[in-house]
Amino acid sequence: QSVLTQPPSVSGAPGQRVTISCTGVSSNIGAGYDVHWYQHLPGTAPKLLIYGNTNRPSGVPDRFSGSQSGTSASLAITGLQAEDEADYYCQSSDSSLSGVVFGGGTKLTVL
Amino acid sequence: EVQLVQSGAEVKKPGESLKISCKGSGYSFTSYWIGWVRQMPGKGLEWMGIIYPGDSDTRYSPSFQGQVTISADKSISTAYLQWSSLKASDTAMYYCARRRVTAGSYFDYWGQGTLVTVSS
Numbered sequence: 001q002s003v004l005t006q007p008p009s010v011s012g013a014p015g016q017r018v019t020i021s022c023t024g025v026s027s028n029i030g031a032g033y034d035v036h037w038y039q040h041l042p043g044t045a046p047k048l049l050i051y052g053n054t055n056r057p058s059g060v061p062d063r064f065s066g067s068q069s070g071t072s073a074s075l076a077i078t079g080l081q082a083e084d085e086a087d088y089y090c091q092s093s094d095s096s097l098s099g100v101v102f103g104g105g106t107k108l109t110v111l
Numbered sequence: 112e113v114q115l116v117q118s119g120a121e122v123k124k125p126g127e128s129l130k131i132s133c134k135g136s137g138y139s140f141t142s143y144w145i146g147w148v149r150q151m152p153g154k155g156l157e158w159m160g161i162i163y164p165g166d167s168d169t170r171y172s173p174s175f176q177g178q179v180t181i182s183a184d185k186s187i188s189t190a191y192l193q194w195s196s197l198k199a200s201d202t203a204m205y206y207c208a209r210r211r212v213t214a215g216s217y218f219d220y221w222g223q224g225t226l227v228t229v230s231s
Contacts, residue, residue, distance in 0.1 A: 002155060034215025038156075045206060045221035046148075046156065052214025089156050093216050099172050100146065100158035100216065 003028065004090050004103035011109040012080045020075045020106045022090030028071075028101055033093040035073035037066055040087040040105070049088075050075060077108070085110045113137040115145075115207050115222035122228045123197050130193035131225045133207030140188035141165035144210035146218055147181060147192050151203040161210060162190055197229045 005023040012018040022035060029035055037050040048057050050066035053073060065076045073092075077084055090103040118132040133145060146161040160171040164183040171181070183190040190207055205225045208218035 034217075036215060036217035038218075040156075045223050046208075046218075047221075048217065048219050051211070051217045051219070055214055057219065087155075091156075091217060097173060099170060100161075102148075102156045102158060105155040 002104035003094060003097065003101040004092060006088075006090060006103040006106045008104070009107045009109065011111055012077075013111045014080050014082065016080050017076060017078045018080060018108065019077075020088050020090075020108070022073045022075070022103050024071050024073075024092060024094075024101075026071065027096040028092045028094040029068065029073060030071035031095055033095075035066065035068050036091045037064075037075045038089045038091065039084075040089060042087075046089065080110055082110050084108060113209065113220045115209060115220055117205075117207060117222040117225045120226040120228070122230070124231055125197055125199055125229055127197050127229075128193070128195050129197055129227065130191050131205060131227065133190045133192075133222050135188045135190070135209070138209075141185050144212075145183065145190040146208050146210050147179075147190075148206045148208060148218075149175075149203045150206070150224075151200075156206075159192070159205075164188075164190060197227075199229050199231075201227060202229045203227060 034052045038046040040046040053068040094101045144161045147159040149157045159175045162169045162181045164185045180193045207222040209220040211219045
């Protein structure tokens, strides 16, 4: 069981907006540690999508956005495209575990 | 261009030892932590540990402490992940990644992954 909780799956039609939640506790997200998001296509290296809760690396479309509040964070994807179909992971740090923690991952299906 | 290039797929038997590598280029290898992440078949990402090649300071996830050894050779810009006695449950894809510590701690560049299969 992962330290950060994500829904196993979400889906949406092309052009729609979807959100993926990431829930932590007081020793990680609730302690003020930033949340980061990765996109992972099978057989490829994970790709950084969002860092520091809300920041997009160069080259990531502005269709992807992140937010954080309390012990939770969210990734929003607007204008869904077929190429967005992938697994998405949140990641933070945890003071009690002294290191990096990942969510269990969410599979996004574009209908 | 920042690149992390990992060694190729491995097929091993239980009890055998293994060392896989991750070679960095396009940046100052000694100035960034390198992390290792496991993905077991059909499962999510798990952080294993990190190393700072500049001084070989190493930290392990409690789940992997004592199970693997992380090391680095800064003279050839390469980090390693090794096992002394593999188990079938070590079958997984292993990724190395460069750690950044601006706006939190995250991984900005990843290797292509090394598939390790342990089977008798």
